[in-house]
Amino acid sequence: MQNAVLAEGLAMRFGETRALDGVDLAVPSGTVLGLLGPNGAGKTTAVRILTTLLRPDAGRAEVCGYDVVREAHQVRQLIGLTGQYASVDEMLTGTENLLLIGRLLGLTRPLAKRRARELLERFGLADAAGRAAKTYSGGMRRRLDLAASLVASPRVLFLDEPTTGLDPRSRLDLWQIIRDLVADGVTVLLTTQYLDEADQLASRIAVVDHGRVIAEGTPAELKARTGAQPLVVRPADPADLPTVLRIVGDLSDTAPAVEGTVVTATVADPAVLPAVVRRLDDANVLVAELALRDVSLDEVFLALTGQRTAAPALPEGVPA
């Protein structure tokens, strides 16, 4: 299968910061690659290079066989980018935003209008088509931004944290839109901080940290590498904490930790869960919460790097 996106040894430095430190990527045509990593890992920098917005200091990259530096103009005819910040013109209406892009792409006025109407309808923005984008909600803006990157029917779509800052409903809507695009044969490279997002959308995931790809594989492969899932138990009565700690400690692979009234430990074998339930029942401990949580990005990171991710505590709007 041909690669729609190919990057070799991409390196980029901003002053003292090494944003990218030799990144190799390959996205076969028609597939979705999730670029997973915490804030500041270099995801956005990689996307900006691949979409011709930045020139790499070293390495090379191509989209559909065109070099992103030497043949930037050709690349721009094949790609669409939806950034972390919806780059729509707030002063224009939804229709006008898409009309502008259509006209810039060389569509005639009637054709550009038709395309704008199509896309607004498809993304549930028909009712808001005549309103200035500054009156849109975050989710609507993001959808308009995505619509703007689809006016040209790109072969390769880059989505930089497409759902960051969106409410759960808008997030699900956007996921469905992305799935539909993939079904239409569009190649997608998306960055995200959320494992579940990559899990939902991506056929392969590349985990990025400190400007390097530290792991690559299918979502299942990556989760398997962590080998364990977090077990969480919260007794209804905090007085039972020592008992819970003992029981969990007996059954889990790692020494359990206590945070407030919650006991957590990692377990590799899902059969541990019923065992914990039985033992707790035997000891007459009532639990308020008992769960085997899905592996989070944090756990994947922990397993891959041996350290926690830099807490994603950066305020929204800080470029990664």
Added chain:
Amino acid sequence: MTASIAVPAARVRPAEGLRQSASLSWRTLVQIKHNPMELIDFSIQPVMFLLLFTYVFGGAIVGSTGDYLAFALPGIIVQNALFASLNTGVGLNTDLTKGVFDRLRTLPIARWAPLAGRIAADMVKQVWALVLLLGIGAIMGFRVGGSPLGLLGAAGLLLVVVFAFSWIAVLVGMIVSEPEKVMIFGFTVMFPLTFVSNAFVPADTMPSWLQGWVEVNPVTLLADAMRGLLGGGSVAGPVGGVVLWSAAITVVVAPLAVRAFKRRV
């Protein structure tokens, strides 16, 4: 239906670039429709200046408001146009900080189209302000004494200077980190530049060291040229000076501005 291209073109043809610039000009102008404040900003402000200067200071400066209007309207037109030229920088910087340029740069359009489109749209706004000021001025009693050709000449000369000054605005807009800073630059440079001229008052009561600058200030030269072209006097001297200044500013600043633009956009 699709707009994708089987074999991507290697570059933009100049005619396409012009058409893209026109689309981007349209975009800047259609913004006004949704933000009437902007229209007020470049309409009310110059008219207010005109009314205040004429009726508050006019009598004190030259004895009668009528005489003052004949003297000051061309000056106010110049002052307003130069201030408004900064909007080019404000607009470019806003696009930069809001991410609009990221969107434009991922499109297969001419790299210079966003710049050309912005400058062209701002020229349209300049013409609007000129027409407005001349219209209000006419209501207040200003008589265009020159020929229609003189009027066209005045408009043309004003746009030449505005074009030269807009390179300064582009440069500032590309250097500063936020749109407000373009205006701060404007106030610290444009105020002294336009006030230390004969745009509002004759220079003969100013200290002699200041008069030296007033005489060569492009604002003075342009105001004098506008007075001549609108009023029907001799204009050869100031027009020559104005053209020289505009050429000098363009030759020096435009390459720097284009370089700054290419680096950030």
